[in-house]
Amino acid sequence: MTHRTVLISGAGIAGPTLAYWLARHGFRPTVVERADAPRSSGSPVDVRGPAVRVAERMGVMARLREAGTRVDNLDFVDGRGRRVGRVDMRALRRAAGSTEVELPRGDLAAILRDACRDDAEFVFGDSVVALTQDAGGVHVTFDRSAPRDFDLVIGADGLHSATRQLAFGPESDHVHHMGLYIATVTLDEPVGHARDVLMYNTPGRAVSVHPGRDRPLAAFLFRSPALAGFHHRDTEQHRRLLVEAFSGGTWRVPDLLDRVRAADDLYFDAVSQVRLPRWSHGRVALLGDAASCVSLFGDGSSLAMAGAATLAGALAAHPDDHGAAFRRYEAGHRALVEPKQGNAGRAAAMLVPATARGIAARNLATRLWPLAAAGRWLGRRSGTPVSRPAANAAGRRPGPAMPTGGSPERP
Template sequence: MSRSVLISGAGIGGSTLAYWLGRNGFEVTVVERATGQRSSGNPIDVRGPALGVVEEMGILPELRKAATGVGRLTFVDAAGRRKASVATSDSSGDAPGAEFELSRTELARILLGAARDHADIRWGESISGITPGASNVAVTFRNSAPQTFDYVIGADGLHSNVRRLVFGEEREFVRHIGMYVATLPVQRAYGDPDEVVMYNTPGRSISVHPAGGKPLAALMFRSPAVPGYDYRALDQHKRLVLEAFEGRTGSFGEVLDQVRAAEDIYFDAVSRVRLPRWSKGRVALLGDAGSSLSLFGDGSSLAIAGAHTLAAELSSNPDDPDTALRRYEQRHRTLTTPKQRMFRPAAALIVPGSRLGIRLRDTAVRLMPGV
């Protein structure tokens, strides 16, 4: 007998899970609040356990073809002169088992393409209510008729709707850790085709990634939690970015003009998500919804690996949710827990908090072997 699964979120984790569950004989429905894929979002690495997963899916060649080819991060002064540079990865990404980088948009597109033949994907739809039961989960939707499913999985990100409906309010599990980030497409790159160029002022970082000919800017700044912050309010996001960076852009001044004109900006607080359990009955969380350390935590690779583990455990124990979801969590926490400790060293490299911190960072990078 086929088992039915509802996945909230058609992003990286949700698409990967939809592929594997559908391939393993589950009836899969995916709902996604957005009406289509967005164009913003920082480039990300595919590495570690995610490499084996995408290879088994048969999409590794397509992902490598979409790789940015970027392998170096260069720090510049206000005039755009190079101060220090550090290798970020093997820019070729062609060796077997080698990690590689591509845009979040491309990764999501390719994973979703693989999932389409294995799932019913509903754009512009979201969950309005979840009632867990002993043998199934009753779900109501914003725009369609209620249904019941054997399992419901929240793969809906940092601001997970499933987590809110079943586990509790966001404030119980999500902690702002002192930084905000914005990304958006821009008109030109500032360095070589294999190079990200970054300029820092104390507590701020502005960079442009060439992204394979589709340049992306990232603007990060340290800040306490903003009162009244709304992660969906584009006008507020623009205001916060402009206030943080006006007069502090060095040679990247035109990026702020593009912020003002942008119709789509990815903007959010850098946050840590921690829950004592990732499941309740037949409802579970995947990816950032359950274990985010946004921006610095290899979230996309972990979401791919976690989706594969979750699908394997549900497939092995389809009628035993306690065993399946407990084993999924035990296995996957061994990957996510160490990553949640990496925020401070990563933040010190990318967004030093003082002029002294910037000088020390640049000096340390120049002294690194092979730089």
């Protein structure tokens, strides 16, 4: 029997992209989302690499560019607000020949949902609470809706995936803390640096202000072992942890903490990776952060879009053999994910150096990045290979474009 009905848990980035492609391959997708309504705005994320091609094939790339944040620079500042380092994001994009776009996560999700709204059923304010598989399909029990049967179930419900827990076991077996916590909160007042992200570091701490497109966003990062008793939905606990971690800070930190105390849109979570030996179990498979969260520093949204297209293509190639389809999807997509997971620690070290010496070395290194970027861009235009510069004062070669924001997909 050809599998035609597919339940997708999660209406973030991966879920709607998968729904779009499944519908075009003749499947009937249903997307269930825990939230009562779609989110708007949110942390900035990137659409880059293979995700650009996916977006172009979906016909949404122009809309993504219209929603873009258009950040030019990442400026590092000291406690008095003086610039002590800069990464020219435009130069790095030119050097990489990139057609990427950065935009608020909520806007990306909304555009992707709009692309498939006529071809998929969306159910908001509900979630999967039980799964029972047999030879004919998956019997799904919902928190609010009546039970239903589907041929396949795909968990695209983020870092704290309920689908993964139901089909693959406890979260603690698969989610691995990377020694960092992140918080974001929107700001009520516009900022005076409409094209620049500002970041202030102290050892093991980072605070940044992103101008956004409609509303600025503040982000906090701090190094810490896994915190006993931490829960990603306990907002009052989050406020206390942030104030403890950043009290006494200079620059804009006191005012930003006041915003944290008053905010009703505070996001706080551990920076984590998800690693599983397999992404499928019978008729249930995982996608995006639920399967392989790279962490804050790993192009999670782009990987989610690319993985969704790969999974839909695999199911179309093997419509009567979900096992073969899932193996094909996993073999192809792991080749993109695993290098990103391996590099995540390097990006964390750049953005949140653990020592004062590390901060100074990072700031000094930024003076070489624009030169390296310009050289590679000129070399590409002339057709002449340009060698990478020698190691910088920090003992490392200039790194890749640094992330300016974003967060793992969350349910």
